[in-house]
Amino acid sequence: MTGTVIAFSGCTPIRREPMRSLMQREARFAEMIERCDAILMEEAGWSMRQLWERDGDVTDLPRNFPLMVAFQIGLFELLVHHGIRPDAVIGMSCGEVSAAYATGAIGLRDALRIAVHGGKSMEPVATQCRMTLVWLPAAACRAITDRISIAAIMAPELTVISGLKEDVMSASHRLVQGRVPVHPLPLPWGVHTPLLPLRHPRFEASIGKLATGPARCRAFSTSGGDWTSFDFNAARWWHMFRAPVLFAPGIRAFVERGITTFIEAGPSPTLDSLLPRLGASAVSVTDALAVGS
Structure with a gap:
């Protein structure tokens, strides 16, 4: 092509x-x-x-x-x-x-x-959900908790997670404690x-x-x-x-x-x-x- x-x-x-x-x-x-x-x-x-x-x-x-x-x-x-x-x-x-x-x-x-x-x-x-970019492969993100899902696979080591706001925030907190970079998407909702x-x-x-x-x-x-x-x-x-x-x-x-x-x-x-x-x-x-x- x-x-x-x-x-x-x-x-x-x-x-x-x-x-x-x-x-x-x-x-x-x-x-x-x-x-x-x-x-x-x-x-x-x-x-x-x-x-x-x-x-x-x-x-x-x-x-x-x-x-x-x-x-x-x-x-x-x-x-x-x-x-x-x-x-x-x-x-x-x-x-x-x-x-x-x-x-x-x-x-x-x-x-x-x-x-x-x-x-x-x-x-x-x-509007009850949020999305966050995580510096981990999708498989590693799936292993964090069953209360979030994969919203997007952006690169081999970059994944967007989605879920209820409190669940995404909790998962993000655990990741940050483990020194994994995260970046909440600047939107007041989550889809995918x-x-x-x-x-x-x-x-x-x-x-x-x-x-x-x-x-x-x-x-x-x-x-x-x-x-x-x-x-x-x-x-x-x-x-x-x-x-x-x-x-x-x-x-x-x-x-x-x-x-x-x-x-x-x-x-x-x-x-x-x-x-x-x-x-x-x-x-x-x-x-x-x-x-x-």
């Missing part, structure tokens, strides 16, 4: 200024955000413009999840506008929704509907946990039948651990919210095929220090745009 691969990062706190700045400088990005905003008003009843008038980062799940997808789709369309079309994509967590859009498997409205209704449906359980129900009929009913189309490029599903065409139904998208993010296996699948450089699409660079652990490197779209401004 040769060519361009876009990596859509997972959820992080969203600062308003980068999005406002990009909209002022990049007409194509602004156009896509306006389109996303109109859909969010219909599907969620709130506007991104209203959020920009307030101070602070956007971290609550019902808004953070669709905002991340909107931001990433805006960046993707900006790249396409400048002639950069991916030969393959990979996404983490909410980034998997953006990756599905980038392949052409789902349209803009369906991508945002998955994000909106997914965020709302996960919130009651997710079996504490979420196995099925969510209300989410599935809200999404209904998705109008999936043929994929224009290859994609690796970090929730399935294999190559995919993203012909997912609503139940499969709900599985994505519960399943561990198999990021390291996904990157290794590309590296084994000769791809070692990835374009990161997200509001802030998160992969530049991670990918070298996997024999690869990342170029952040937002960093590149900031340098060019």
Whole structure:
């Protein structure tokens, strides 16, 4: 495999200024955000413009999840506008929704509907949970306690754990006492946990039948651990919210095929220090745009 691969990062706190700045400088990005905003008003009843008038980062799940997808789709369309079309994509967590859009498997409205209704449906359980990055392999994390689960495998020695807030805090305390570095994710919720129900009929009913189309490029599903065409139904998208993010296996699948450089699409660079652990490197779209401004 040769060519361009876009990596859509997972959820992080969203600062308003980068999005406002990009909209002022990049007409194509602004156009896509306006389109996303109109859909969010219909599907969620709130506007991104209203959020920009307030101070602070956007971290609550019902808004953070669709905002991340909107931001990433805006960046993707900006790249396409400048002639950069991916030969393959990979996404983490909410980034998997953006990756599905980038392949052409789902349209803009369906991508945002998955994000909106997914965020709302996960919130009651997710707000009781937290996630923490641990400098240990996944197998070692599983041995800590059966009250936490593996949320993401980021590298051979980097794992994200998830569970009820008190259980994650207790496990983190034990790890720190054992001189194992930990880093709580800066979000007031946790997902990718079996504490979420196995099925969510209300989410599935809200999404209904998705109008999936043929994929224009290859994609690796970090929730399935294999190559995919993203012909997912609503139940499969709900599985994505519960399943561990198999990021390291996904990157290794590309590296084994000769791809070692990835374009990161997200509001802030998160992969530049991670990918070298996997024999690869990342170029952040937002960093590149900031340098060019």
